[in-house]
Amino acid sequence: MRPSVFIDRPIPAEVEAYIAEHCNIVKWESAEPITSEGLYPMLTHVDGLLTAGLRIDAELLEAAPNLKIVSSISVGYNHFDLIAMKQRGVLGTNTPHVLSDTVADLALALMLGAARRVAELDRYVKDGRWKQGDGRSLFGTDVHHAKLGIIGMGRIGEAVARRAKFGFEMDVVYHNRSRKPEAEAKLGVRYAELNELLSVSDFVVLLAPLTPETTKLLGRNEFQLMKSTAIFINISRGQTIDEAALIEALQEGTIAAAGLDVFEKEPIDAKHPFLSMPNVLTLPHIGSATEQTRFEMAMLAAYNLVDGVKGQMPSNVVEELR
Numbered sequence: 584m585r586p587s588v589f590i591d592r593p594i595p596a597e598v599e600a601y602i603a604e605h606c607n608i609v610k611w612e613s614a615e616p617i618t619s620e621g622l623y624p625m626l627t628h629v630d631g632l633l634t635a636g637l638r639i640d641a642e643l644l645e646a647a648p649n650l651k652i653v654s655s656i657s658v659g660y661n662h663f664d665l666i667a668m669k670q671r672g673v674l675g676t677n678t679p680h681v682l683s684d685t686v687a688d689l690a691l692a693l694m695l696g697a698a699r700r701v702a703e704l705d706r707y708v709k710d711g712r713w714k715q716g717d718g719r720s721l722f723g724t725d726v727h728h729a730k731l732g733i734i735g736m737g738r739i740g741e742a743v744a745r746r747a748k749f750g751f752e753m754d755v756v757y758h759n760r761s762r763k764p765e766a767e768a769k770l771g772v773r774y775a776e777l778n779e780l781l782s783v784s785d786f787v788v789l790l791a792p793l794t795p796e797t798t799k800l801l802g803r804n805e806f807q808l809m810k811s812t813a814i815f816i817n818i819s820r821g822q823t824i825d826e827a828a829l830i831e832a833l834q835e836g837t838i839a840a841a842g843l844d845v846f847e848k849e850p851i852d853a854k855h856p857f858l859s860m861p862n863v864l865t866l867p868h869i870g871s872a873t874e875q876t877r878f879e880m881a882m883l884a885a886y887n888l889v890d891g892v893k894g895q896m897p898s899n900v901v902e903e904l905r
């Protein structure tokens with residue numbers, strides 16, 4: 584019998600056609616956000632689920648008794664309840680590798696954008712406030728030759744380090760669960776304990792995946808260790824920092840600026856303090872969002888999904904569910 588899969592969001596036609604060659608497809612067609620009441624009855628007979636952020640918990644698994652695999656079009660998989668999935672023997676896959684360079688590009692864009700105040704000064708020009716020369720009030724800070732601290736030295740961390748080291752001649756230190764001697768040799772980066780990294784870096788880029796260990800990894804004490812001129816970039820998940828502590832650090836001048844792609848609550852509230860802070864550059868969680876990379880991610884997720892529903896071992900089963 585042909586397996587059945589549920590797809591919770593629009594995907595490229597070519598990717599959907601590949602899935603349709605192998606499976607019957609059930610889709611969330613509504614433009615409204617997914618609700619449990621609407622979703623659960625659609626899961627009764629499905630063998631696979633394709634998503635990018637739907638919370639996969641015990642309740643959902645209960646509603647999907649035939650489910651074999653959840654394939655996520657993302658590298659992060661903090662939306663998987665790993666314990667519940669393990670208990671039910673449901674595989675979970677992600678899409679590593681194909682997005683590393685794209686996310687690293689965005690880390691650099693946030694560093695450059697925050698340091699040179701790109702969005703703020705774009706508004707200054709468009710608002711017709713550019714009346715004189717480039718007075719000191721428009722000055723930013725240099726990225727080239729500055730010291731960069733990378734927290735989370737996975738594939739994306741290495742891609743950021745490569746750009747920083749060889750493109751901007753930055754001095755790069757990193758912190759990671761385990762040391763990466765190969766990356767140290769290849770990229771000329773140095774390992775540092777977290778507190779040391781925070782206190783010596785001009786730019787701190789947070790890339791660590793969200794896990795119980797990294798939840799609120801950076802809070803008030805950590806921001807206080809940073810230089811008052813430091814620029815903080817978060818491209819991991821909003822919950823890896825204490826957002827209230829970051830707001831306070833930026834308001835009180837404990838650190839100079841931030842470039843953020845991720846937030847505690849997404850989409851961010853219209854009245855969020857970040858939105859009225861000129862020293863905060865905000866993006867709507869677009870780390871991997873380019874046409875090419877999102878296509879590759881969707882295709883890879885489709886391969887994982889089809890392998891999983893056919894009883895073959897997909898290439899990208901997440902570490903905890905192997």
Ligand code: DGY
Pocket residue numbers: 656657658659660682686819868869870871872
């Ligand atoms: C992911 O895929 O998990 C990242 O958030 C990229 O945007």
